[in-house]
Structure formats: C-alpha cells, structure tokens
Amino acid sequence: MTSRRQFLHQAGWLGLVPVLPELGTITSYEPDLMTDDALFALIRKQLLIPANRLYLNTGSLGPSPLVVMDAVHAAMRELEMNPAAENWGPLGQRMEAVREIIAGYIHAEQEDILLTRNTTEGLSLVAQSIVLEPGDEILTTDQEHGGALVGLEYTTQNQGAHIRKMSLPLPTTGTDQILEVIRANLSDKTKMLLLSHVNTITGLVMPFAEIAKITRPRGILLVADGAQAPGQIPVDVSSLAVDAYATSGHKWLLGPKETGFLYVHPDLRPGIRSAFTQSGFAGYSASSGTRNVATIIGLGAAIQWHQEIGIERIRQRCLDIRNYCRERLQTLPGIEVISPDDESLSCGIVSYTLRDAKNNEVAQKLKDQDIIIKVLPGINGNRISCHLFVSKEDVDRFVEALSQAI
Numbered sequence: 203m204t205s206r207r208q209f210l211h212q213a214g215w216l217g218l219v220p221v222l223p224e225l226g227t228i229t230s231y232e233p234d235l236m237t238d239d240a241l242f243a244l245i246r247k248q249l250l251i252p253a254n255r256l257y258l259n260t261g262s263l264g265p266s267p268l269v270v271m272d273a274v275h276a277a278m279r280e281l282e283m284n285p286a287a288e289n290w291g292p293l294g295q296r297m298e299a300v301r302e303i304i305a306g307y308i309h310a311e312q313e314d315i316l317l318t319r320n321t322t323e324g325l326s327l328v329a330q331s332i333v334l335e336p337g338d339e340i341l342t343t344d345q346e347h348g349g350a351l352v353g354l355e356y357t358t359q360n361q362g363a364h365i366r367k368m369s370l371p372l373p374t375t376g377t378d379q380i381l382e383v384i385r386a387n388l389s390d391k392t393k394m395l396l397l398s399h400v401n402t403i404t405g406l407v408m409p410f411a412e413i414a415k416i417t418r419p420r421g422i423l424l425v426a427d428g429a430q431a432p433g434q435i436p437v438d439v440s441s442l443a444v445d446a447y448a449t450s451g452h453k454w455l456l457g458p459k460e461t462g463f464l465y466v467h468p469d470l471r472p473g474i475r476s477a478f479t480q481s482g483f484a485g486y487s488a489s490s491g492t493r494n495v496a497t498i499i500g501l502g503a504a505i506q507w508h509q510e511i512g513i514e515r516i517r518q519r520c521l522d523i524r525n526y527c528r529e530r531l532q533t534l535p536g537i538e539v540i541s542p543d544d545e546s547l548s549c550g551i552v553s554y555t556l557r558d559a560k561n562n563e564v565a566q567k568l569k570d571q572d573i574i575i576k577v578l579p580g581i582n583g584n585r586i587s588c589h590l591f592v593s594k595e596d597v598d599r600f601v602e603a604l605s606q607a608i
C-alpha cells in the first residue's frame with residue numbers, strides 16, 4: 203500500500219466501500235477525486251447520528267466521525283494490553299506527536315502548543331497568568347461565552363482590576379465598525395483584549411489581524427477564544443497575530459470529547475504561570491500528570507481527517523450551506539437574522555431572533571421532529587450550525603419545520 207492509500211485506509215475513506223458501493227471503484231473514495239455532493243454525503247454516513255436526525259448544533263458539541271472513534275478505540279485497546287509500557291512508550295510518543303499535528307494545522311511550532319481539556323481551561327490558564335495592577339482593565343465584549351469570562355473574573359477579582367465589556371452591534375456590518383468600537387473602548391489601563399475568533403452567538407468572524415494592528419503598538423495582550431473556529435475556518439495564528447489562542451477539539455473539529463489545545467506565542471510562554479505548566483508544555487510532564495493518550499490521539503486523527511478533506515473546501519462548504527440557510531430564513535416572517543451579511547466575516551453559523559415565538563419552545567417543537575438546534579441564552583434567538591455534513595435538503599427540512607413552529 204502506498205503511504206497515501208495507507209492513510210486513506212486508516213482515515214476510514216477506503217473502509218467505507220460497503221456503505222456506498224454505488225460510488226464506484228475504491229480509488230474514487232479519495233476526497234480530492236470526489237465531487238462535493240458525493241464526498242459530503244459519504245461523510246454524513248460516517249456519523250453515528252441516526253439518518254432521520256438533523257443535527258444543527260455542532261457549535262455546542264460536534265459528532266465524531268467513525269475514523270475518530272476508531273482511532274480512539276484502537277489506541278485504548280493497545281493501551282489496555284500493557285498500560286504503563288504503552289502510556290510512557292509508543293502510545294505516549296504518538297500523543298506527543300499530536301502537538302506537532304496541531305502546530306501544522308494552525309501554523310505554529312510544536313513548543314507553542316499545550317494540550318488542554320477544552321477552551322475554558324486554555325483561556326483560564328492565560329487569564330490567571332497575567333499580572334495586573336489595581337485599576338487595570340481587561341477589555342472584552344458583551345457577547346463572550348461564560349467559559350472565556352470565568353478566568354477573567356478570577357484574575358481581575360484577585361488583583362483589583364476590572365473587566366470592561368464593549369457592545370458589538372447586532373448584526374455587525376463590517377470590519378471598520380468593529381475597529382471603531384475597539385478604539386473607542388481602549389485606554390491606558392487596558393492590559394489585555396479577549397475576543398472570540400468566531401462569535402458564539404452570531405458566528406461573526408473577528409478580523410484579528412486588523413485588530414492586532416491597534417493592540418500590538420500599545421503592548422496590549424491579544425487573546426483569542428477559538429472555541430467555534432478550528433474545524434470550520436482556517437486558523438493561522440501568525441497571520442491572526444494573537445498572543446494566545448485557545449480552542450476545543452470537541453466542537454467543529456469533531457474530535458473526542460474533553461480535548462483541546464492552547465497556542466501561546468513564544469514571547470508570552472515564560473509568562474504562563476500555573477502549576478499545570480510548571481514543567482513545560484509537553485503532553486506528559488511531571489506537572490501535567492498522566493493524560494488520556496487515546497482521546498488525544500483521536501484529536502490528532504480528527505485534525506488529519508480535516509486536512510485530508512481540505513480546510514478551504516470545508517470552509518467553503520460551511521459558508522455555502524449557511525448562505526443558503528440565511529437566504530431561506532430571511533423569507534420567514536417574525537425572524538430577524540443577526541449573523542453578519544459580509545462574507546469575509548461569516549462562517550458556518552447563522553443565528554436569528556424571534557419576534558413573537560419563544561426560542562426554547564421553537565427548539566422543543568423542532569426537537570419533537572428530531573431537528574436539533576441551539577437555544578441562545580440571554581436573547582430570544584436560536585443558533586444553527588451548518589457543518590460539512592449538513593446538506594441543502596437538510597436546510598429545507600429545518601426551515602419548513604421552523605416556519606410551522608413560529
């Protein structure tokens with residue numbers, strides 16, 4: 203077997219022959235030889251989500267494809283045959299190699315990557331490490347997830363500093379508008395700016411590179427909450443010009459649950475002070491203690507699976523489906539789409555608010571038809587996640603059900 207065919211075999215592409223024999227010979231299962239429709243239909247069949255269930259909530263938790271489950275399962279079986287020898291031997295080495303896979307995926311170096319359990323943990327590690335003077339400010343928005351805020355609250359309360367939350371307009375219309383809001387809220391007291399790369403409420407893709415041009419010269423730490431980004435849009439930490447970037451493996455990357463990683467810029471790395479990182483950023487170290495090698499190896503498999511499909515192809519697919527969904531939603535009375543119009547600020551998420559109906563009642567009515575959507579907290583709206591396995595027919599089914607529900 204060539205190494206490519208070996209990879210495809212391991213990744214589960216070739217293993218799916220019995221599922222869709224109508225797609226032709228074995229070589230036609232290679233993603234780059236397949237049409238989008240054939241590929242994404244095949245991917246849908248790699249999920250354990252029952253055929254009639256329409257899953258539109260990857261933003262909360264993503265469904266792992268068979269290839270990822272198989273990677274975890276195989277690693278667990280190997281581990282259980284000789285636990286300590288494997289954990290600190292061959293499997294341990296494969297776990298360490300996942301940091302390199304992550305680094306390749308986000309254009310960083312392996313030493314910059316810390317394996318975490320989720321976004322919350324990564325962001326809290328950064329927040330806890332920064333040294334503030336009484337009166338200093340951490341700037342963020344009023345649309346951040348609680349998992350990002352918890353570390354900020356801990357560190358500001360303990361150091362007599364403040365969190366300042368700026369309001370982002372809904373919908374946000376463009377990069378200039380965002381930059382204006384940021385400029386208006388920065389002051390000499392601002393020590394750190396924390397923003398979501400992809401907004402958890404609206405799916406707005408934050409223009410980090412432009413923002414860094416404002417924060418860098420002022421020496422303000424720029425931290426990205428990347429929970430909603432990797433797996434649906436390309437992430438290049440050097441062009442985003444962030445000092446730290448935290449994410450979860452179990453959302454759009456479709457990886458094993460309780461996996462994640464934190465990128466820390468080399469200049470900031472010595473400033474990350476926690477008992478957990480006392481012995482460095484290695485997957486296993488004296489200060490990390492024993493890790494779950496099987497799920498971490500599964501995260502590596504999930505990332506490689508995305509790379510094999512093509513990161514740009516996935517981004518385009520998510521955007522196409524969300525554009526279709528958005529257009530259809532805009533025809534419904536009583537609905538206001540709150541996700542951006544501007545494609546350069548958009549991804550696979552589309553959200554709306556409801557004029558008369560209640561968001562949780564609508565979600566329940568859809569759930570009764572096996573359509574799963576997210577109830578947005580704090581506003582009367584819902585969020586729809588259009589990952590690569592969602593089709594236009596799925597969107598039609600959702601919009602028709604929503605139209606009945608409201």
Ligand SMILES: Cc1ncc(COP(=O)(O)O)c(C=O)c1O
Pocket residue numbers: 261262320321322323346347349350398400401402427428429430450
């Ligand atoms: C923007 C954002 N940040 C942080 C989190 C928390 O993620 P986790 O529970 O994986 O730490 C979420 C979860 O939805 C999120 O959307």
